[in-house]
Amino acid sequence: MSDVQSWIKETVTQNPVVLFMKGTAQFPQCGFSGRAVQVLKACGVQNLVTINVLEDAEVRQGIKDFSNWPTIPQLYVKGEFIGGSDIMNEMFESGELQTLLKD
Template sequence: MSDVQTWIKETVSTTPVVLFMKGTAQFPQCGFSGRAIQILKACGVENIATVNVLDDPEVRQGIKDFSNWPTVPQLYVKGEFVGGTDIMNEMFASGELKTLLDA
């Protein structure tokens, strides 16, 4: 396992809710990342841990390899990959995401 993969694994295992995104929670750099932040805030998540994949090309590619998911943002809750913005939207609409985050 590469250093980046090890770092990603540690990050998602030790941080209850982490969003790998383009930009930051304060300044999202793409619409999907912005929407993901809005959804998490609407679910009552106040301290959103984010990783800006634009800061490091190795992390940007590494997270895609780690999850076997081609796009960013990617949400992890309690070490488990939840999905990207579309999946977050669906889970938010059904109430499933809030339940997962509150658990």
């Protein structure tokens, strides 16, 4: 496992909610990342950790390899990969995301 993979694994397991995104929660740099942050805020997530993949090409590629998922944003809850923006939206609309984040 590379250093980046180890760091990603550590980050997603040590924080309850982690969003790998383009930009920051305050200044998302793509519509999908912005939507992902809005959805998490609507779910009442207080302790969201965001990782700006635009700051580090190695992390940007590393997270795609880690999850075997080609796009950003990527949401992790309690160390588990949940999905990207579309999946988050669907789960939010069905109430599944709120339940997952409450536990």
